[in-house]
Each structure stands twice: as structure tokens, then as C-alpha cells.
Amino acid sequence: MGTKVLSIDTFRGWLADGEELAVLDIRDPSVVGYASPLFATNLPTERVLSEIGRFIPRHVVRTVLVDGGDSSGERLVEELKAAGRPNVFALAGGIPAWTASGEDLPTFDIPGVDFSVAIKNEKNTPVTSVEELKALREAGEGVVVIDTRTVPEFARDHVPGAISVPGAELVLRFKDVVPSESTKVVVSCAGLPRAILGAQTLIDAKVPNPVSYLHDGTKAWTQAGWQLETGKTRTYGAATKVAREFAREHIEALGKGDNLPTIDIATARQWATDPDRTTYLLDVRTPEEFAEGHLDGSLSSEGGQLLGVAYRTIAVRGARVVLIDDLLGVRARTVAHWLQRRGYEIAILLVAFDAGQLSDVA
Structure with missing residues (x-):
């Protein structure tokens, strides 16, 4: 050989x-x-x-x-x-x-389904079946279905009437897409992982609404013999001031007990050029925000995707991971809350993208 x-x-x-x-x-x-x-x-x-x-x-x-x-x-x-x-x-x-060779142990990270099911079992995350969802709607109950996948996945197909809010955006956009505290919130994806983590994120953030995940999401909907909806029928918009204040309060509840160091730009630069250690600078904002301005050397890595399939981006095992967000930091803290539990070494970098830091952004 x-x-x-x-x-x-x-x-x-x-x-x-x-x-x-x-x-x-x-x-x-x-x-x-x-x-x-x-x-x-x-x-x-x-x-x-x-x-x-x-x-x-x-x-x-x-x-x-x-x-x-x-x-x-x-x-x-x-x-x-x-x-x-x-x-x-x-x-x-x-x-x-x-x-x-018969090797069947995880060699890196934890399978998305295994991790989310473990969280569901630990936290007793409430669940709603597609039949129950349909019955709630037919009874005229106030219910909002939030699809936590990426916008392109949502546009391909989704449960009718759902609104697209990718996983890392849930706490930030919540107040803008849920009309009242009595509205039932059902979090959906194509199957289980992102729906469970999305629902538990909102529950751990102590939103006032009853929250559950849709069991098997779009898969279960089609298996029941019902048609999915296509296109960008309802997607999140710019977070309002009210939504941002709500998110500021509730992200503290989600992150209670987390040990997440916050670093500055100079430290991030130093880490990124360290000859002895790999550091990823991952911008977890939306792709549109990244395109408007970002730190030189950072990668656009939509937070909701990192929650489910981090290894698609983080190829080097044992690397440091810096999650970059705006000064509110809701997306970064949401992603870090779960990735830290999966064994990643995480730090957070908050940047005033709207404050004219042109020497620091590309």
C-alpha cells in the first residue's frame, strides 16, 4: 500500500x-x-x-x-x-x-435524528400529529405552523399555510409571525430533527405560547394523502423593534447556564491566522445579510443548517468555531446553545454591521 x-x-x-x-x-x-x-x-x-x-x-x-x-x-x-x-x-x-469493516459508531458529531430524539426524550417536547393539526384548523383554533428549514426547502414544498422561519431565526422573528400569546405554535420540517430542536428552542426560550413539533412534518402530511403547498407563500421579513426586544429578553432564558465566551474582532483575526490551530469564522445571519456586508475571511453559514448538519461546513474535527452575528446575537446564541451540547468548541463574535465598521467588513 x-x-x-x-x-x-x-x-x-x-x-x-x-x-x-x-x-x-x-x-x-x-x-x-x-x-x-x-x-x-x-x-x-x-x-x-x-x-x-x-x-x-x-x-x-x-x-x-x-x-x-x-x-x-x-x-x-x-x-x-x-x-x-x-x-x-x-x-x-x-x-x-x-x-x-462493520464500523457503526459515530465518528464525528452526533446524527441529527439521534440528537434531536435524545433532546425530545430528555425534555418531553410536546408533539402534534398531522391529523391533530388538521383537526385544530377545522375547529377554527388559532394555530401557526412554522417551517424551520431553509427558505429554498420551504419553497419546494411545505405544509399548507405554514410560514418560513429557519431554525436560527425562530426567537428573533417569533413576535412578528405569531399574532397572540394564545396562538398554538407547531414547528415543522421535512421529518424530525429541525422541528424538534426548533420547538424546544422556543420552549427553552420561555415564549408564552403553547409550542409543539409536527411529527414527521411534510413526510407525514403526504403519507396522509394530502397535498403540500409550494412556493415562497409566507416567509419572514425584517425583524421589527418589538420582535427584537422580545428576542433580547427570551434569548437570555434560552442561554441560561450556557458557557459561551464572547470575543472581539482582533481575537478572531488572531485565531484565524494561528498556524497551529484551525478556526472557522461562520456568519450565522441570513444569506441576504451576509451579502450586504461581512467580515473578511468569514463564511456564510446559515444558522439553521448548522443546527442540523454542522459537519457539512465544519470539516476539521477539533477546530474552534466562531459564530458571527449582529450585536443582538440571537442567532449566534441559538446555534451555540445546541452545538456546544454536541461537543463543538464555540465562541461568539458580535459585530455592529450597521455602524459603519467598513474597515472590518468586506
């Missing part, structure tokens, strides 16, 4: 040694599906050379390429080493060999 090929036994040791390690699943996204068996960051072969820096900023980080058993990883290793990445290896046999 060549030096550029890593045995499964050696790889298993690397996964457990606590040192920084990046794992890239270089198969086509259509083959990988929702998640790689290794919780590897999916970066298909044709994009590795041009985009690897986004996912693995430090060139010296141990990096393992996992292919579909076609040796494409081995070919890429030589190109990456020529590009200045000396510690890149291909996993022998790729995903087929890893799967055949």
Missing part, C-alpha cells in the same frame, strides 16, 4: 486520537444523499482542488479523502500535495471498505 493510501486500521486510530483531522467524502452528492456514513464533509471530486480551502483553511491539517472505491481519491492526493497540502491521504477502499 502506497504512502498516499491510508489503511482502515490507521484511520480508525486517527479518528480517536483527538488531533485535528479533516475527512472529505468526494463522491457525487446524489450518491452521498443526506449524510455520509463517516459524517464526512461532502466535496465532490471535481470541486476539491478549487474549494478545499473553504473547508480546510490550514494546509497542514491531516486530510483523508474517501471515494466510492474507484481510486479517485488516490489520484487527487498527488494533485493536492503538489498544491502545498502535504498531509493528504486516500482511505483504502473508500466508503465500500469502511462500510464492510
Whole structure:
């Protein structure tokens, strides 16, 4: 076996040694599906050379390429080493060999479903079935369905009448989308993870409304034989002053007991250039806000997605993660509340994006 090929036994040791390690699943996204068996960051072969820096900023980080058993990883290793990445290896046999090895323990992070179900069991998160939701509506009960997925996912299909508020935005936008304290709130997604975490976020933030999650979301709705709605029928808008004041109060309840250091821009810059440690600067605001202005070197990483599939962005295991938000910090604190429980080392950076800090933003 060549030096550029890593045995499964050696790889298993690397996964457990606590040192920084990046794992890239270089198969086509259509083959990988929702998640790689290794919780590897999916970066298909044709994009590795041009985009690897986004996912693995430090060139010296141990990096393992996992292919579909076609040796494409081995070919890429030589190109990456020529590009200045000396510690890149291909996993022998790729995903087929890893799967055949019988390894069934999580190698990074916690599966989204497993984590959310554990939270549901710990907190006894209330649940509403699609049949119960339909009955509530037919009875004329005041109920709001909030879809906590990304806006593009919502536009593809959603429970009729739902409003799109991605997970990290829930506390910030809550007062603008829920008309009264007596309104029942049902949080939905395509299945379970983001709905459970969304509902529990609101409950832990001590909103006054009765809150539950919609069991199996859009999946259950279609299984019941009912049609989903499509398009951007109802989406969140700019948070009003009232909504922001409500969020300021309730994020304190959510974060009670959290141990989340807050850093300044100078510290973030220092960490990002540390030659011995990887640091991600992740802007958890909306993509539209990021496009209007952001810190140089930061990545747009919508908070709701980080809640469910952090490994799609955070490829280096053992890295520091800085979550960037506006001065209110509701999105960053929401995401940090859950990611810290999943074992990530988190710090928060709050930036006055509206205060003309042009020397600090790109």
C-alpha cells in the first residue's frame, strides 16, 4: 500500500486520537444523499482542488479523502500535495471498505435524528400529529405552523399555510409571525430533527405560547394523502423593534447556564491566522445579510443548517468555531446553545454591521 493510501486500521486510530483531522467524502452528492456514513464533509471530486480551502483553511491539517472505491481519491492526493497540502491521504477502499469493516459508531458529531430524539426524550417536547393539526384548523383554533428549514426547502414544498422561519431565526422573528400569546405554535420540517430542536428552542426560550413539533412534518402530511403547498407563500421579513426586544429578553432564558465566551474582532483575526490551530469564522445571519456586508475571511453559514448538519461546513474535527452575528446575537446564541451540547468548541463574535465598521467588513 502506497504512502498516499491510508489503511482502515490507521484511520480508525486517527479518528480517536483527538488531533485535528479533516475527512472529505468526494463522491457525487446524489450518491452521498443526506449524510455520509463517516459524517464526512461532502466535496465532490471535481470541486476539491478549487474549494478545499473553504473547508480546510490550514494546509497542514491531516486530510483523508474517501471515494466510492474507484481510486479517485488516490489520484487527487498527488494533485493536492503538489498544491502545498502535504498531509493528504486516500482511505483504502473508500466508503465500500469502511462500510464492510462493520464500523457503526459515530465518528464525528452526533446524527441529527439521534440528537434531536435524545433532546425530545430528555425534555418531553410536546408533539402534534398531522391529523391533530388538521383537526385544530377545522375547529377554527388559532394555530401557526412554522417551517424551520431553509427558505429554498420551504419553497419546494411545505405544509399548507405554514410560514418560513429557519431554525436560527425562530426567537428573533417569533413576535412578528405569531399574532397572540394564545396562538398554538407547531414547528415543522421535512421529518424530525429541525422541528424538534426548533420547538424546544422556543420552549427553552420561555415564549408564552403553547409550542409543539409536527411529527414527521411534510413526510407525514403526504403519507396522509394530502397535498403540500409550494412556493415562497409566507416567509419572514425584517425583524421589527418589538420582535427584537422580545428576542433580547427570551434569548437570555434560552442561554441560561450556557458557557459561551464572547470575543472581539482582533481575537478572531488572531485565531484565524494561528498556524497551529484551525478556526472557522461562520456568519450565522441570513444569506441576504451576509451579502450586504461581512467580515473578511468569514463564511456564510446559515444558522439553521448548522443546527442540523454542522459537519457539512465544519470539516476539521477539533477546530474552534466562531459564530458571527449582529450585536443582538440571537442567532449566534441559538446555534451555540445546541452545538456546544454536541461537543463543538464555540465562541461568539458580535459585530455592529450597521455602524459603519467598513474597515472590518468586506
